[in-house]
Amino acid sequence: MESPLYADLHVHTTISDGSDDFEEVLAQAATLGLTHVAFTNHDTVTGLSQAFDLQERFNVTVIGGIEISAWDAAENTKAHIIGLGFESERAPAIQALCGPLLERRFAKTRWQIEQLQSHGIKLDLDLLGRYALQSTCLYKQHVMAALTEAPHGSAEYQRLYRSLFKEGGICERHIPYVDARDAVRAIKEDGGWAVLAHPGQFNNFGLVARLARLGLDGIEKYHPDHGPKEWRKVEQLATEHNLFCTGGSDYHGAFGDSALGSHRIQVDTGTDKGTVHPSTDKGTVHPSTLVCGQRDGSSVHPGLAVLLDECGSRQGGRRANAGRADAGSVHPSSPI
Ligand SMILES: [Zn+2]
Ligand SMILES: [Zn+2]
Numbered sequence: 001m002e003s004p005l006y007a008d009l010h011v012h013t014t015i016s017d018g019s020d021d022f023e024e025v026l027a028q029a030a031t032l033g034l035t036h037v038a039f040t041n042h043d044t045v046t047g048l049s050q051a052f053d054l055q056e057r058f059n060v061t062v063i064g065g066i067e068i069s070a071w072d073a074a075e076n077t078k079a080h081i082i083g084l085g086f087e088s089e090r091a092p093a094i095q096a097l098c099g100p101l102l103e104r105r106f107a108k109t110r111w112q113i114e115q116l117q118s119h120g121i122k123l124d125l126d127l128l129g130r131y132a133l134q135s136t137c138l139y140k141q142h143v144m145a146a147l148t149e150a151p152h153g154s155a156e157y158q159r160l161y162r163s164l165f166k167e168g169g170i171c172e173r174h175i176p177y178v179d180a181r182d183a184v185r186a187i188k189e190d191g192g193w194a195v196l197a198h199p200g201q202f203n204n205f206g207l208v209a210r211l212a213r214l215g216l217d218g219i220e221k222y223h224p225d226h227g228p229k230e231w232r233k234v235e236q237l238a239t240e241h242n243l244f245c246t247g248g249s250d251y252h253g254a255f256g257d258s259a260l261g262s263h264r265i266q267v268d269t270g271t272d273k274g275t276v277h278p279s280t281d282k283g284t285v286h287p288s289t290l291v292c293g294q295r296d297g298s299s300v301h302p303g304l305a306v307l308l309d310e311c312g313s314r315q316g317g318r319r320a321n322a323g324r325a326d327a328g329s330v331h332p333s334s335p336i
Helices: 022-032 048-058 092-118 125-131 140-147 155-165 180-189 207-212 228-241 302-315 318-327
Strands: 005-011 036-039 061-072 077-086 193-196 218-222 244-247 265-267 275-277
Touching: 005 061, 005 077, 005 244, 022 036, 022 048, 048 061, 061 092, 061 180, 061 302, 077 180, 077 302, 092 140, 092 180, 125 140, 140 155, 180 193, 180 207, 193 207, 207 228, 218 228, 228 244, 244 265, 244 302, 265 302
Parallel strands: 005 036, 036 061, 193 218, 218 244
Antiparallel strands: 005 265, 061 077, 077 193, 265 275
């Protein structure tokens, strides 16, 4: 039996609002025993070529991705749409959709900086610039990192963040996001797999049915904001609409609270083919932050198997073979 695949399918880097660059993430992934990492920076596929070039060095398959900041007008809620499986940084439909969004976000952060300055709050702009150096935009995480040395998860950080950026704070401002349906369309047009991210975070499970009609491929099941209740809801919806389930840590390095690989999917390969479940092998991947302790034992959805297989093939070698064997064996009618 070949070794299982461990895939963290939701990871941010310095290209958006993460603190670690591709190399740092992949080095950590290799240490943790992850076989696949999907880079899903906000509203951009920038840097994926560089990430692809690094995968052989770390023996970790890179899945090209994105997380689009979208809006669902029908329910008046935010919606994050993940795209997976991009082979290059050439994504014209996504660029056309997300380029103006990045500009709006940039303008908002500029305004937030001006707000801080006009209220006499001292902000080290050089430091801020260093944090945002590789990013395609300026994020409030960069501003916060320049404002305080308190760790992201600390009460001090959260208090400062909420008082400035939420609850009527001087930096609170919202920008129009793109329509969730357009996000799915753009991802599909550019050849990606479209996945509704963490529906538990925005309680937008109702969006699944509407997006499924447009070609949604999957739903994120394992995520720091989800527990057994959300897993069950996602599973139900995935079965109903024949979608696959994904999982990821939503890793942001020091600019977030979850550890790389803490939420992921495991795909068994070889003779015990076609099961996806949160890992049970404490000690192999990430001993301290396992998402839960039970395999769900369901078959790999063919779409997910193809996704992992295609990305593995690009890297070549052992991973591709493992993925291909798995892809050929799954039951075609059994969503996760
Ligand atoms: Zn998100
Ligand atoms: Zn995310």
